[in-house]
Amino acid sequence: DGFQTDFKNLKGGNPALLKMYSAVSPxxxxxxxxxxxxxxxRYENMANRLGGWSRNLCTQSLxxxxxxxxxxxxxxxxxxxxxxxVVSQNPNLSTVHIFRNPxxxxxxxxxxxxxxxxxxxxxxxxxxxPTVDFPAPLNRxxxxxxxxxxxxxxxxxxxxxxxxxxxxxxxx
Numbered sequence: 001d002g003f004q005t006d007f008k009n010l011k012g013g014n015p016a017l018l019k020m021y022s023a024v025s026p027x028x029x030x031x032x033x034x035x036x037x038x039x040x041x042r043y044e045n046m047a048n049r050l051g052g053w054s055r056n057l058c059t060q061s062l063x064x065x066x067x068x069x070x071x072x073x074x075x076x077x078x079x080x081x082x083x084x085x086v087v088s089q090n091p092n093l094s095t096v097h098i099f100r101n102p103x104x105x106x107x108x109x110x111x112x113x114x115x116x117x118x119x120x121x122x123x124x125x126x127x128x129x130p131t132v133d134f135p136a137p138l139n140r141x142x143x144x145x146x147x148x149x150x151x152x153x154x155x156x157x158x159x160x161x162x163x164x165x166x167x168x169x170x171x172x
Contacts, residue, residue: 003042004049019052021072023065032058081134082154084123086143089166093122098146101159109161118150 007018024040025032037058044054053072055065085098098112098120113119123145130137133153146162154160165171 004046007046007050018050019072020047020050021052021069022047022054023057023060023062024054025058026054026056029058080132080138080156082131082139082158082160083133083148084129084131084141085120085146085148085160085162086126086131086141087146087162087164088143090125090144091122091162091164092167092169095163095165095171096120096122096146097163098148099161099163100152100154101161104157104159106161112148112152112160115152116149119152120146120148123147 007020020043022040022043024043025037026041026044027039028037030036040054040057047054053068055068057065096114099109100112102108102110114121125143126145127142128140129142129145130140132138148154148160
């Protein structure tokens with residue numbers, strides 16, 4: 001219970017932001033993947049309490065467990081909202097062009113305008129800041145940040161490209 005409380009407090013006590021998945025032996029047994037397995041009851045209980053699931057590593061194939069996990073994580077990815085893009089060099093703002101690739105398809109690329117309501121705005125240099133807003137602050141980065149405002153946020157499999165010249169380089 002204490003570990004579960006500490007774990008939940010990592011995300012401000014919001015259980016919707018946490019899930020745990022485990023692959024364990026439910027009992028002490030010999031012959032599990034060619035060795036002796038200790039029961040992973042604490043992991044199993046924690047996964048169940050946090051809205052995840054637990055799989056029996058001794059009776060279910062590892063590829064099947066990983067497939068289940070992959071499907072679960074893909075569903076989570078579809079809900080993610082990326083609000084920040086990061087570049088490594090200080091950009092010359094007059095040369096910046098940001099393009100959305102819906103579903104990650106560069107053939108459908110659309111330019112995102114510079115706009116404080118439904119486009120991009122330049123934040124500046126940030127250290128160790130998350131680029132993902134929803135479902136939880138994730139993917140911490142350091143560099144020069146662009147905020148994607150309003151409907152310009154990247155959802156799920158969307159990707160983006162930032163094209164620019166660094167400060168001090170003049171366009172030709």
